[in-house]
Structure formats: structure tokens, C-alpha cells
Amino acid sequence: MLCCHSATLSGHFPPNSLAAVCECVEARVPRLEVDVRFMADDSMLIFHDSTLDQAATGAGVIAALSRRDVRSVRYRRDENHGLCFLEDVVDLMRGSGTLLQVDLKLMRPISPARAASLKTALAPLGDQVIVGSQAHWNLRQLARVPVAFDPTLQWHYNPARPVGAEGPRAMGVHGLWDDAPLAAIRQASAEEYIESRIRDLRGLLPAAVEWMVDIQTVLRLAELGVPLGEHLHDDGCALAAWTIREDTPARAAVVRRLFESGTETIITDCAAAVASDAAALLELDLV
Numbered sequence: 001m002l003c004c005h006s007a008t009l010s011g012h013f014p015p016n017s018l019a020a021v022c023e024c025v026e027a028r029v030p031r032l033e034v035d036v037r038f039m040a041d042d043s044m045l046i047f048h049d050s051t052l053d054q055a056a057t058g059a060g061v062i063a064a065l066s067r068r069d070v071r072s073v074r075y076r077r078d079e080n081h082g083l084c085f086l087e088d089v090v091d092l093m094r095g096s097g098t099l100l101q102v103d104l105k106l107m108r109p110i111s112p113a114r115a116a117s118l119k120t121a122l123a124p125l126g127d128q129v130i131v132g133s134q135a136h137w138n139l140r141q142l143a144r145v146p147v148a149f150d151p152t153l154q155w156h157y158n159p160a161r162p163v164g165a166e167g168p169r170a171m172g173v174h175g176l177w178d179d180a181p182l183a184a185i186r187q188a189s190a191e192e193y194i195e196s197r198i199r200d201l202r203g204l205l206p207a208a209v210e211w212m213v214d215i216q217t218v219l220r221l222a223e224l225g226v227p228l229g230e231h232l233h234d235d236g237c238a239l240a241a242w243t244i245r246e247d248t249p250a251r252a253a254v255v256r257r258l259f260e261s262g263t264e265t266i267i268t269d270c271a272a273a274v275a276s277d278a279a280a281l282l283e284l285d286l287v
Contacts, residue, residue: 002274003031003101003267005243006048011269014055014075016046018084018092025096033101033267036086038114041066044086044121050105056083086121094124101148101267104133115141132212132240136205148210148240151201154178156213157220174224176217190224198231210238212267215254222261229262240265244274252277 004024006015013020016034024032035048045062052058052065058073067085075081086102093100102122106114119142122129132148133139139147153167157176161167172183174190182188182196202208211232218241221228229239241263248254255277258266268274 001030001265002271002278003033003099003240003265004029004271005033005267005269007032007034008269009271014077014081015269016048016084017075017081018046018088019081021084021089021092025093025098028096029098029271031099031101031265033103034086034089035103035105036118037062037105039063039065039067039070042114042117043067044118045070046084046086046089048105086118090121090124093128097128100125100129102129102131104131104135104138106133106138107135110135110138110141112141118142119145130210132210136208139205139208146209147205147207148212149201149205149208150212152214152217154201154204155180155197155217157217158214175220191226194221194224194226195231198228198235202235202237208237210240210265212240212242215241215244215248215258218261218263219254219257222257227261229264231262233262233264238264240267242267244268244270246270246273252280256281 007020007024008015009024009027009029013023021032034046037045037047039045039062047062049055051061052073056073056075057079058070070083073083122145130146130148131139131142132150134150134153136149139149155176155178156167159175161177168177168179170179170183172178173186174193176183180197180200182193213228218228232239239262241258244251244254244266246269255274266274
């Protein structure tokens, strides 16, 4: 399955805009993703960044603003389009058959009222929704909503990570950022280490039906001999890999390696190009 990152299909509309969502729904894409941020009045804004300043005509930290503050705010990329809210997306997608992936950007502990509001807003879509986050503590509060865990804050591969970035502070002996004591034990083989860490991290959110893992990490684990998707699948959990873009080097080869690792969903800004890559692999019987 391919997922349109930030509801991007053709790229003609601002990411996360209602027009972009509409294009995806009309094209009957199997899955699309939007970013959700809570505002000061508990409105759920569809927006990627924590502030309006770069992508929109307004300014300020979204968590400190209210719905009224963004009423006239437009996307800088195309001022014909204003901002939208989660209920707008749900209304548009109702009955479409497209799976809605919500990237919940809230990192502070979610209040019971906000958890209830989120579940109520998503209820019209039934099981055609999945909520993902790095904040597993918030996903725990979403009983009876399918959830996807992103383990970046505990475990990931990024040799070029900038100093001071969020996440683990130590790099383990197998090249992954990981503060767990096991990561520093040289006597553990790569396979022993990875399989143990998968079990540890699954324990943080056993209810997760999917892991959403960055592509670098998926490919690094494969290099170490562990196809992450296959291991998760054995535990009843799917793997979604993020994010393939137009400028991803050796894109077709990356798509192939992701499928070989057991990836079930690829999150991408260039769905048509990735679909073409996948179709070519299928014709060659390589996936």
C-alpha cells in the first residue's frame, strides 16, 4: 500500500490542505496522511509545523492560538487555500474507502478531554483510520482506535544526525542511536540485539497494529540481517516506512529493499512515481 504523505498526490496543492485531501479522495488513493495539532481552544488543526510562520501567512505557535486566530490565514505557497481542521477532513473522507492516517503531533501528555475529542472526531470513519505518533504515552489513551508507533525517540539510525536533536543520546555498537544498555554490549550479535530491542519496544505499546519507521532505520536493520517488517508481521504488527520523496537517491532500489524487508506501506510525497517503481518490480517478479 502507498500512503500520500501530507495528502500530497499531484503536488498541485499545499500539503495538508483540504484541496489536497479532496484530490486524494477523488483519485481513490488507498491511504493518505495528515498532521494534527491541538490548539489552545482544543481545536484540531491540520498542519505540519509547530508554528505558522514558514508555511502560512500567519504567525505564532499553534498550541497558543485558537480557531479564530487562523480564520483568515492562508498557505504561503498558494493563498487560494486556507487552513482546515480534522472535522473538515473527516467529513470529506466519510464513505470514501480511503484509510486516514493521522500523525498526532502532540508530545505533552494528552488530556482525557482531548483524547475523547479526537476519538469522537474520527468515529465517522469507523475502522478506516489509524493514529500514529512518537509519543506512545498518548497513543495508550486512544482505546479502540487503531494506533501506529514511531520508535524514533527510542531507537533509530541516522549517522548524520545533528547535535542536540531529539532522541537517544548514545550511539550503540551496531550504529543505531539507542540509550538502552543492550546497545553498548559488544558480545551481543546484531541479530540478538535487534530482536531483543523489537521485543522491548513492542512492550511500550502492545496495542500498536503498525510501526511507522524511517527508511534509513529499516534499511540499516536489513543490512544487519534483520528484515524488520517480517519480524513485526510474525507478532501481528505491520510496518510502514517513511518517507520517499522525488529526490530520494536510487528511489527504485529503495522501494525494492523496503519490500524485501517486509514493508507493507510506503509513505511518500511522490505516490505516482513510487507506484511506477513498484509496478516495474512486480513485472520482473522481484517483489
